[in-house]
Amino acid sequence: MQDELLNMDCRQLRDGIASGRVKSVAATEAVFKAIEKYEGAIGAYISTFKKQAISKAEEIDKKIASGETVGELAGVPVAVKDIMCTSFGTTTCASKILESFHAPYNATAVEKLAAADAVIVGKTNMDEFAMGSSTENSGLKQTVNPWDKSRVPGGSSGGSAAAVAGRLCYAALGSDTGGSIRQPASFCGVVGLKPTYGRVSRFGLVAFGSSLDQIGPLTRTVGDCALLLNVIAGHDPADSTSIDEKTAPVCDCLGKLDEPIEGLKIAVVPEFNAGAESGVQKVIAKAIDVYKRLGAEVIEVDMPHLDYAIAAYYVIATAEASSNLARYDGVHYGHRTEEPADYIEVYSKSRAEGFGKEVKRRIMLGTYALSSGYYDAYYLKALKVRNLIRGDFAKVFERCDCIMMPVAPTTAFKIGEKIDDPLAMYLSDVYTIAANLAGIPAISVPCGFDEKKLPIGLQILAPAFGEEKLLRTARIYERETDWHKEKPRISN
Amino acid sequence: MMAKRIDEAQVRKVAKLSRLALTEAEVEEFTEQLSAILDYAEKMNELDTENVEPLAHCLPINNVFRDDCIKESLGTEKTLANAPQRDGEFFKVPKILDGSGG
Amino acid sequence: MAELDYKVVVGLEIHVHLCTKTKMFCGCALSFGEEANSRVCPVCLGMPGVLPVMNKQALEYAIMVAMALNCEIAEFTKWDRKSYYYPDLPKNYQISQYDLPLSANGFIEIPLEGGKTKRIGIIRAHLEEDAGKNVHSEANFSQVDLNRAGTPLLEIVTCPDMNSASEVRALAVELQRIVRYLGVSEGDMQKGHMRFEPNINLIITKNGAEYKTPIAEVKNLNSFRALERSVEYEVQRQLDEFAETGKTIETGNKTTRGWVDEREVTVLQRKKEEAPDYRYFPEPDLVPVKLTKEWLAEIRGHLCELPINKQIRYVTEYKLSDYDAGVLTAERFTAEFFEQSVAAGGEPKRVCNLLTQTGLKIAKERGCGVCDLGIKAESLSELSKIVESGTVSSSAAVSIFEAMVETGKEPDILAEELNLIQKSDAGELELIVEHVLADNAKAVKDVKIGGKKSKKAHGFLLGQVMQKTRGQANPKVVSEILDKKLG
Numbered sequence A: 001m002q003d004e005l006l007n008m009d010c011r012q013l014r015d016g017i018a019s020g021r022v023k024s025v026a027a028t029e030a031v032f033k034a035i036e037k038y039e040g041a042i043g044a045y046i047s048t049f050k051k052q053a054i055s056k057a058e059e060i061d062k063k064i065a066s067g068e069t070v071g072e073l074a075g076v077p078v079a080v081k082d083i084m085c086t087s088f089g090t091t092t093c094a095s096k097i098l099e100s101f102h103a104p105y106n107a108t109a110v111e112k113l114a115a116a117d118a119v120i121v122g123k124t125n126m127d128e129f130a131m132g133s134s135t136e137n138s139g140l141k142q143t144v145n146p147w148d149k150s151r152v153p154g155g156s157s158g159g160s161a162a163a164v165a166g167r168l169c170y171a172a173l174g175s176d177t178g179g180s181i182r183q184p185a186s187f188c189g190v191v192g193l194k195p196t197y198g199r200v201s202r203f204g205l206v207a208f209g210s211s212l213d214q215i216g217p218l219t220r221t222v223g224d225c226a227l228l229l230n231v232i233a234g235h236d237p238a239d240s241t242s243i244d245e246k247t248a249p250v251c252d253c254l255g256k257l258d259e260p261i262e263g264l265k266i267a268v269v270p271e272f273n274a275g276a277e278s279g280v281q282k283v284i285a286k287a288i289d290v291y292k293r294l295g296a297e298v299i300e301v302d303m304p305h306l307d308y309a310i311a312a313y314y315v316i317a318t319a320e321a322s323s324n325l326a327r328y329d330g331v332h333y334g335h336r337t338e339e340p341a342d343y344i345e346v347y348s349k350s351r352a353e354g355f356g357k358e359v360k361r362r363i364m365l366g367t368y369a370l371s372s373g374y375y376d377a378y379y380l381k382a383l384k385v386r387n388l389i390r391g392d393f394a395k396v397f398e399r400c401d402c403i404m405m406p407v408a409p410t411t412a413f414k415i416g417e418k419i420d421d422p423l424a425m426y427l428s429d430v431y432t433i434a435a436n437l438a439g440i441p442a443i444s445v446p447c448g449f450d451e452k453k454l455p456i457g458l459q460i461l462a463p464a465f466g467e468e469k470l471l472r473t474a475r476i477y478e479r480e481t482d483w484h485k486e487k488p489r490i491s492n
Numbered sequence B: 001m002m003a004k005r006i007d008e009a010q011v012r013k014v015a016k017l018s019r020l021a022l023t024e025a026e027v028e029e030f031t032e033q034l035s036a037i038l039d040y041a042e043k044m045n046e047l048d049t050e051n052v053e054p055l056a057h058c059l060p061i062n063n064v065f066r067d068d069c070i071k072e073s074l075g076t077e078k079t080l081a082n083a084p085q086r087d088g089e090f091f092k093v094p095k096i097l098d099g100s101g102g
Numbered sequence C: 001m002a003e004l005d006y007k008v009v010v011g012l013e014i015h016v017h018l019c020t021k022t023k024m025f026c027g028c029a030l031s032f033g034e035e036a037n038s039r040v041c042p043v044c045l046g047m048p049g050v051l052p053v054m055n056k057q058a059l060e061y062a063i064m065v066a067m068a069l070n071c072e073i074a075e076f077t078k079w080d081r082k083s084y085y086y087p088d089l090p091k092n093y094q095i096s097q098y099d100l101p102l103s104a105n106g107f108i109e110i111p112l113e114g115g116k117t118k119r120i121g122i123i124r125a126h127l128e129e130d131a132g133k134n135v136h137s138e139a140n141f142s143q144v145d146l147n148r149a150g151t152p153l154l155e156i157v158t159c160p161d162m163n164s165a166s167e168v169r170a171l172a173v174e175l176q177r178i179v180r181y182l183g184v185s186e187g188d189m190q191k192g193h194m195r196f197e198p199n200i201n202l203i204i205t206k207n208g209a210e211y212k213t214p215i216a217e218v219k220n221l222n223s224f225r226a227l228e229r230s231v232e233y234e235v236q237r238q239l240d241e242f243a244e245t246g247k248t249i250e251t252g253n254k255t256t257r258g259w260v261d262e263r264e265v266t267v268l269q270r271k272k273e274e275a276p277d278y279r280y281f282p283e284p285d286l287v288p289v290k291l292t293k294e295w296l297a298e299i300r301g302h303l304c305e306l307p308i309n310k311q312i313r314y315v316t317e318y319k320l321s322d323y324d325a326g327v328l329t330a331e332r333f334t335a336e337f338f339e340q341s342v343a344a345g346g347e348p349k350r351v352c353n354l355l356t357q358t359g360l361k362i363a364k365e366r367g368c369g370v371c372d373l374g375i376k377a378e379s380l381s382e383l384s385k386i387v388e389s390g391t392v393s394s395s396a397a398v399s400i401f402e403a404m405v406e407t408g409k410e411p412d413i414l415a416e417e418l419n420l421i422q423k424s425d426a427g428e429l430e431l432i433v434e435h436v437l438a439d440n441a442k443a444v445k446d447v448k449i450g451g452k453k454s455k456k457a458h459g460f461l462l463g464q465v466m467q468k469t470r471g472q473a474n475p476k477v478v479s480e481i482l483d484k485k486l487g
């Protein structure tokens, strides 16, 4: 019963709860049982809210019993990356500097989950302030890959991906600045979507790279992904960078999910893909073959500026981060050093004590890139390269519906393998970063395993605000394959 | 050995600008690592961007405003709820001796 | 030391609070004097995850000022972050404008002595958010109040076109007058609505060569007096320093100085060994602003006649003295009240006298504006007319004005009630004059003799008539009768 319950996807569970066949309380209790059993091994959560979750589930069950209308996610237990502010519990960003920070408000995405009657079970682990690709940079705990505990879950939304893969929730929200949803989704064998920049409100999402950050869902199926996107997408007057309904159509990705696509044109970038491990390349090629078999046209394209994406990204993202993270100074909230000699030391020591290495490194890099004398050579140059990259995409989308490529050059790597070589870690973001620079949506869909039985994700990228077609494209593949039904066997 | 892209003195200067009290070991480590990363970033110079506009934002929108309508504030207690130190209704910091910051 | 020939050079940076209802980027009400940290929300507290949303009213107010300062308004303007760490700056960056300010290249005409004006260039005017306040107590710690953090702030930078402390003051006063006229700021110095930072140096001529002294920036002056006195002080200090050290702009650093109000001196705050590195970059949380022609035309429609133009017009059109024109145009509502009274038929000079000599005095006593006295502009016009026609004397008009404020009654009714109507009836007055002449033979004789004594005696007789009529006789008419009788 427990397994049967946990193996449902969000839509099955929601339908079961709405019809009264399944109780939200039962599903929520099943999740907490799983957490009690496996969380010690996986380490997906920074905090959980059992009492609050169960009472919310009871409330939903009661509502349904009395015939009240309920939201799109009524009674479904979900998790939220601990980078989104919640008015309950702590919001830590997996950083010591915010370890005991209580936000006085909810992020808009969290508000929307609550308004859809979702049951929020906990907040997931991550790389500190979302800076990393393995969740090893968490200042609070370690998360492992449910498929192989000696390996990383990916990052920065590693906790969310591991929780979804490990059946410790039905779906989770993550955030993606340079691949932080797609790469852990790929490493953990789940679906992960980075929406178009501006599609989901960033209000309450603790900023890393403000012009790149987007909140998105991690789910077990493409359909769940569409469902969650429907819930969290939409214009928010509290976020000046959230798209208004006049400029971009309202997101309804679920309605037409299973409609076929006539004459699908897929772009591939062979030269670029050659950088991936051969195991990954093989699996991706096979996945694209599935589309070919279904009648899609595959076109080889050249995107000459993609090679420069990592360089541009690490300048822009760290520049913005250096400014965004200036506020953690031990004055108004967060960690403060004990007995500072003067007020300058409140800053320099609180920050030195509160931030982990990677965060310090990126603050340093970003500060340098913005400092006088270097601004033009690094920051301004990176913005220009960003424009060239966007141009590459625009050109391809003139004649293709989407682009397909790997999510990551490798499958999940060993814990500790890259932690001492930051540049090597940055280079592993090679396939995901460009979508953030161009602001376009991209999804990771499970498409097989390597010889080590580690999951691989197929990445599909689409034009800005093209989520509906993107998800339909992903759904075509999911319908033809069973990869999404595979699940890790977790040992304690 | 090739000259480092950034030296320890610059790293110290950037650390001061960033308000980060780094240990000697960190200064050394960051000098090494930042140099490697900046070397990599030099790759961008392979591209001629003479006539390329900088792109700070991907959004196709301008003019997002708010009406001048009052919303409730948090109030003093909630404002100070996370304060590491307070003095009455104020945030408390060690004495600021120099003049204005800006 | 020999007298040196020198020229004072001052440019001003001015910060003006705009009087919107809410802050620049959040819905907190603007505040003055509330409990500390009570007008703060997650946005202006710079909490993790918050985002700014621009107050449209603040932008429009800023554009109005820029237009009044004859600036070119940008078609495209954007926001930038200016980074520096300070406890009153919660995000440790200020949202400001750097390379594309909303306006630039303007000028302001400032009134000088003798009705002259001088044009001072405006380099730029841009919008930004204010910081909170650090309170430096006696104890060994400081306090931070964020109520002010996020208040819309217009920063105006002038060219170094001012050459004396009085010109600097005149600019400050003129700017205050402008923002008040436009209704975009209360311009209350005591509440910190306007803060000034003069950049001062001297061009000294010595033995035929020119030397420029190092620039000193005096921070955060918030009264006209402090502004004027600090410039005067700096001039003397820089002269002394030059005599002592010979330091010039090439050999000495720019310094930042603070003003000590009690001692009326400036003191060194910090040497700018290296320029601060603010690391400006485009604010990614806000989208740019495009100002269309239509929108700008609409905003221009909210402008009013500028005070300096009014002042000049009062002199040329109404033949008022420059002093009177200045007094009338100091506040927009006084000027408008004056103009309404004139439009209702009042003679400008007469209305001006009534307003400046009586109206403003009463208003000042009551601590309000002249338009808050409960008198209609038409009634003031009426009062001026009955003075003009001789129905009441100008001294009686003062009493009537006071009574109008007290009772709200119309001037003609009050003139009657208070028995202040002048006797101008020649026949009636002739009888009285005859009586007076009969009773004062000596004076009559003196008048007839002529010379110095004659004038005095004439005045005496006139006074006697006025006394007999208890001041109600029209002195002009009486004088004519006297002339005729004694002619």
Ligand SMILES: [Mg+2]
Binding pocket: C096, C128, C155
């Ligand atoms: Mg400023």
Ligand SMILES: [Zn+2]
Binding pocket: B073, C023, C026, C027, C028, C039, C040, C041, C042, C043, C044, C045, C150
């Ligand atoms: Zn606020």
